[in-house]
Amino acid sequence: MDDERGGGMRIGLLGTGPWAERTHAPALRRHEELDFVGVWGRRPDAARDLAERHGTRAYEDVDALLADVDAVALAVPPAVQARLAVRAARAGRHLLLDKPLATDVAEGRAVAEAVRAAGVASVVFFTVRFRPETRAWIGEQAARGGWFTARAQWLGAVFTGDSPYAASPWRREKGALWDVGPHALSVLLPVLGDVRRVAAATRGPGDTVHAVLDHAGGASSVLTLSLTAPPAAAGAAVELRGAAGVSVLPESADEGAVPALLRAGDALLAAARTGRPHPCDAAFALRVTEVLAEAEALLGGAAPGGSPAGR
Incomplete structure (x- = not known):
């Protein structure tokens, strides 16, 4: 299918939940080179409502939407995303995916293999990777090298504050490891190299997870991940220490997720037009899934359950 009609790539949205409503639909509507063709959701009434508010069409059949587009953006739970992404890739549609790619390695591998076999472009929306300050910092630190630890x-505070995602069933089931773990790995892997092994993983309060990673570049890193932090303690920080001293991930302007998704849309367009894979493609996201699955295996059963710390 030709990616150009009326000057833009035709794209559909799969999903109607809070993330689709707050981020994907506004970004797809605003993007100057994306033609927002329509919305499909597992709840047809929600799809109709979202489509009406953004001046597009609701589809009751996902295959009908796939027939009308060049690409799809997915804002659905990971297990649903994996199935739909394979279906869309096999139909020859480019993919703007969400993190995590999947919470099951076999499902993630199926997506990556379908993308490769179909020759379609894929970009996974690791939000922080599409912020200019983060992109520049990662490039500088990767070039510098010599890192000892991170x-x-x-x-x-998803489960302890007033987050609109607090009721998300998959977050309640899988917790911080799978929700924010991908963000942390998306920053560390391009700087420190691939993970040779997850050396240790243990649980903290609520759904908190601590993991120690051994990287191919020789450095080790420690992750602390939580969705049950006290609201006053919430936030993200990355620190590197090595031969060059100490480097800290700069804080980004609080612009929200929509501008970052607009840049992810730019990245998908570039990958589709040039045929060059984006650094945050399905293959990279599969590797993230494999590392998180290894950590999950070390943690064993129990948790997360969505139970806030101290409750």
Whole structure:
């Protein structure tokens, strides 16, 4: 299918939840080179409502939407995303995916293989990777090298504050490891190299997880991940220490997720037009899934359950 009609790539949205409503639909509507063709959701009434508010069409059949577009953006739970992404890739549609790619390695591998076999472009929306300050910092630190150790803290208050995502069933089931763990890995891997092994993983309060990673570049890193942090303690920080001294991930302007998703849309367009894979493609996201699955295996059963700390 030709990616150009009326000057833009035709794209559809799969999903109607809070993330689709707050981020994907506004970004797809605003993007100057994306033609927002329509919305499909597992709840047809929600799809109709979202489509009406953004001046587009609701589809009751996902295959009908796939027939009308060049690409799809997915804002659905990971297990649903994996199935739909394979379906869309096999139909020859480019993919703007969300993190995590999947919470099951086999499902994630199926997506990556479908993308490769179909020759379609894929970009996974690791939000922080599409912020200019983060992109520049990662490039500088990767070029500098010589890192000895790192720590990454991604502390959210999804279950302890007033987050619109607090009722998300998959977050309740999988917790911080799978929700914010991908963000931390998306920053560390391009700087420190691939993870050779997850050396240790243990649980903290609520759904908090601590993990120690051994990187191919010789450095080690420690992750602290939580969705049950006290609201006053929430935030993200990454610190590197090595031969060059100490480097800290700069804080980004509080612009929200929509501008970052607009840049992810730019990245998908570039990958589709040039055929060059984006650094945050499905293959990279599969590797993130594999690392998180290894950490999950070390943690064993129990948790997260969505139970806030101290409750």
